[in-house]
Amino acid sequence: MNKYLYITILQLAFFTIAPCVFAQYRITGKVVSESTNLPIEKVSITTNKNAHVSLTDNEGKFTINVENGETLTAKYVGYVDFKLEIKPENATKTLVIRLKSSVEQLSEVTVFSTGYQRVPKERATGSFAQIDNKLLNRRISTDVLSRLNDAVPGLIFNRESSSKTNSISIRGQNTINANDQPLIVLDNFPYDGDISNINPNDVENITVLKDAAAASIWGARAGNGVIVITTKKGLLNQPTQISINSNLTVGAKPNLFYIPQMTSSDYIETEQKLFTQGYYNAIETSVTKQPLTPVVELLIAKRDGKISETDANSQLEKLKEFDVRNDYDKYLQRQSLNQQYSISLKGGGQYHRYFISSGYDKNFSNLKGNDFDRLTLNIGNSFSLLKNKLDVSANILYTNSRTNQNNPGITSLGLQGTEIYPYAHLADANGIPFPIARNYRTNYINELSMNGIGLLDWNYRPLQELNLSNNFVNSFDYLINTEARYNIIKELDVSLQYQYGKTISKSENLNSADSYYSRNLINEFTIIKPNSPIERPVPLGGILDNTEQSSIKNNIRTQLTYNKGFGDKHFLNALAGAEIRDLNIIGNSYRFYGYDSEHAAGKGVDYVHTYGNFVYPQSNNNLIPNRDNRQELTDRYLSYYSNIAYTFDGRIILSVSGRIDKSNLFGVNPNQKGVPLWSVGASWEISKETIYNLTWLPYLRIRTTYGYSGNIDKSLSAYTTAMYYNGNDIITKQPYANIINPPNPELRWEKISTANFGVDFKLFEGTVGGSIEYYAKNGTDLIGETTFPHYTGISSFKGNNADIKGNGIEANLYTKNLNRNFKWSTDYLFTYASDKVTDYKVDGVVSQFLTSLNTPQLGKPLYAIYSYKWAGLDPTNGNPLGYLHDGSVSSDYAKIIGQTTASDLKFNGRARPLFFGAIRNNISWNNLSLSISINYRLRYYFRRRSVVYSDTYGLGSHGDYYLRWQQPGDEQKSQVPSIPQIPNTNRDSFYGRSEILVDKGDHIRLQDVNLSYNLSRSEMTKLPVRNVQLYIYANNLGILWKATKSNIDPDYQLAPLPRTISLGMKIDF
């Protein structure tokens, strides 16, 4: 390992008079730590010929006699040896020796951590990628994971569905039904907790393991790649260093006008039209007193003569001018504000090193009432005992976070929890909350309250609700790692690691007694009979829902590590170990009715008997909602692993790894519970060969690997499994069960093979360099579905019967464009990732291809967009036209939908980018640095939203309404269908899923800019601290180019991510 250590000299003074060749000098100097600039005491200074010895004093100063040509060595534990040949020019001035920490030295050479061992980049045959501390801190975020964005070729954040947050794919997706997310390893063990619990300020670096050779050490859980997060550690023989980092991020309010919508005025006119056609009659007369909008209520009042025509019309005109989105913006949204503070302390003596940090984050979301705060504490201690033969370390990580979620957002404030009508007023001019019709008609509710029969106020005031509920999730996460490593003989280490983790997550939803939820439920169950007291089966008071989940994990690992050189040229690194893992999750949820938060007291209710609804007593089958539930899950793994690397002459490396994983798959034959996975790899540093003489290509290395990783779907079982429903049948009160899985005795693990070829190179004295990789993957035995004739009782069967193949190219290059006082370098990330379903036993259903993006079809990518073929608009009436199975143009939508087969559908293309990457330009001048990241995603498609007429002439629909066909000739400029004469839902679904609404997603985005100003004591001696950095960071800056003509951001179709700007400061003492 010491081979990699090298020396740096930062400051040398030289003598003006050349001394004679064998002159003897008396040299004085000072030794400081390179990273801290602080003096180091008791450093041994030796000379090689005369073996003079000297020690530095408490100011780091020394004096020693040397001869010309002699080599002076400065040595200190934990630091890299410093050697200097004494020449006349450096012999007479005061020498300043800056010692490099050996640990830092390692990381500078880039050491990949796999969670089992640390592999220097030069010795790695597989595909690794590392995000170092500098790149990691380029972005500002509360979480760690988002910092991987645009930092690793092959790694993409999937954005095809707005419901996915932080969904990551590494080298495409290799599974259909099993877990599709990479394994996250925190230091040495898999991390099962909420990833947002990790404070990014505690993270030293992140390594991503991409191919089989890199990941196979994680075996059956590595099928989706592995992300290894390494936290910061203390260093031996280092004075205490304190660092403070603090930043503030402000985000813009989300743009509510992003998706164009039908205006209030047209909405009201459409309602009037529907009203005259009797559309609302059924609702008006409904026994369940279904709610109606204020406009329809007005029209009813006008019809019934309860309000004059002029009054009604003037009220309608007033409503037309209003847009509820302005109210949302005013009352429910705000600029987001994230604060982050962290402090860390690290250092070490000769036998002890430590790292202590604490972080606090407080985020105010852009929805009022929603915020998040997190406190993290990290304490790590290591001791070297028995003459450094025994290393014992312990580390405790504690996180406490609280998420308040009192603002449900703006999508569900309307009638019966749907989207609200656009002319709603949330508050009057003074900000006093207005009621909005919710579950029952306003008139009905008002009548009830006027009657004074004892019901609670039944009005729903969305603005008031913000303060009436108290919904939060409180999460405590403890992680305790201990490790003992013993050096048995020089070459052999044995280590024992144990991790205990416990996460308790408590969520409390308190609907206070005044909240609409409580009032509504209490009222619905209220029984009022003449001459008898009012009965309330749901008692007065609040309703408190509690959910508690605790997960406990235990990991034990024993490992032997063997490192030995044989002669000069042969070197062997080997490790073998076993580990056992147990994760136990217990979840409980329960509810208190009639809850009094002041005295923490609830009241009992009758869950068994059924009640009538107050509004509609005929429906007499209502049970008081019972939220009691319990869940117990256990995840167990037992694994044996080994990894051997042989290095020849530092040029050629051969590696082999193997792992057996066994898991508690339910009811599977023991021999199928486990799966052996392996990999082999080789690399050759061609530029080290003696005959190599390409001076323009000073570094060239090729490597290749092949191997297997795995995946698992634990929901399946080899036996017939059944599950009891929670609670009994409503009417018979009997318990009942259903069958979950038919038996599958053949169940086994998914296997993914990967072949990887890579080239690492440096050109032109290192001004250009990087690596390029090609991989081919083959996922076999994937859990897929096979169709069964339905008379067997099942329609499909999940088994190991699907295959997906994928291949891709990844490049990570850099160029140093200018390297003087003004420095300019560029990083290029490029990824091509393709995949194809090569075996699938089920012919997909047409409707599934159109609605679900990952419906597998043979020969197509897993995530794909399909659509109905489009034949334009009918010039006579603006009806959309499609094709029947025989190819004829038709507007019989029932027939089109009925006849279209999977092969008749148009395959538009991938739903996930085929090409993606980023270009990062870094410029620095003196103390200023600027980094700009531009990313791109190419060759994929998305489905645009458009108008849906339904049976309401497009009431409240998408703003494409205004682009619709209205008269012959319009079909030349628009492809939006006319309002249908007769409502036809098939027409809507045909249009909505037709190719005309599929757009290219290709785009280039200016992601972010980071500008920082750095001051260090080495440059400015008067600085009271060692280092100060001020930074500004702007994120989500905008799209520079996109293929679609529509106004939509292809990756954020519902709402674009608001721009954010951060300001921060980092101080090292």
Next chain:
Amino acid sequence: MKKALIIIGVSLTIFFAGCEKDFLDKKPNKALLVPTTLNDFQALLDNNIVFNVNPALNIIAGDEYTVTNNGTGLNILQSNAYYWADDIYQAATVIADWDTPYKQVFYANIILDGLEKLDRNIDPARYDNIKGSALFVRSFAFYNLVQLFAQPYNMETATTIPAIPMPLSSDVNKRPGRGTLEQFYIQLASDLKTSAELLPLIASFKSRPSKWACFSLLARVYLTKQNYRNAFDYAEASLSINNNLIDYNSLDATASNPFPATLPNGNPEVSYNSENLSYAFVRSTVVKFSDDLTSAYEQGDLRKALYFIPSNGRFRGYVGIANDEVFLVRAESACRLGKLDVAGEDLNFLLVRRYKTGTFVPVQGLSQTELLNKILLERKKELVARGIRWTDLRRLNQEPLTAVTLKRKRDQAEIVLLPNSPKYTFLLPNTELGNGIEQNPR
């Protein structure tokens, strides 16, 4: 220290290997179970999301409903079924009318296979009840399927006409083939008779089978086979257990639910509850009951006001297996067997409870044909929306005297369903073909 660590390391590795089996046998989710006990089987049988449901496309395709406005807005499958399209499923692969009964069969087979591994002596009464119930629900599902997906039963052709796949074990890899109608009904009758021996006279809930329901079903089965002697006997056996009929005069037609709820034990007429598959068709604004049916109720007949919701004409009567059907089976069988007095008595016994008190004129002195026609008309008027009409059409069309031609109108064009048309047999869904399963003729 050094030794200790080596010992710990080595022993842990050995320990891992040693505890492997117990460690890995832990269930990943405690709520999962492999059904093995009587409790488990009863819980599966009590799943009335799966059971107590029967096909309904036959109701749509029959002559009880009329569609107006060319069926605008109707779902394709339901519209196709109504207009007797050649291929009513088109691209659809999930046909609930086929899948749901077969799911019931699958559950029943899992229970029957599981019972084989249990000792009956642990709790003989419960064991028998569960076994009888499983046989009943399986037979009920088979019977319902065969009314839609196999050609009508006919004594002459039954040994050659294919029935439907009849899986009798839970092994999903078995491919039993269609067999013949004769074989089918032999198995069905034998299973039901075994079931009747095992079941209690009356069940605790009307969602569970009983001897009463089982005999009623046997009566229905034999009527379908035109075996009127057996139909008569089983109807009699059923009524001897329970012959309750509601006097409709006791009901309030202005109430929103005039009939007592069947479940758990409300409606005294119903022996076994089974709901029709829920199709939007029956709730559509373009669908109403045919004038032919609604005009058949005479003055004083309480059924019209009770069965149909006054405001929208939708059905609100009861479904499943009920005594009114059994009375009508006994009446028809008796009539056909020449016992005209028994037939007349049964008919009058039923109808006097269906007419407003004082308005019903008892049937008497009719010829055999007149009486039969009267009974058949009452079947149509009484057993509305129970799926029985379809089976009756298939049976009665075989005799020219009782055959009817059904007509639909769409865009002025008339669509006709002739008696004994192959369209009285639904096509098998495409997913089912192969492995010796052939499509029905068109």
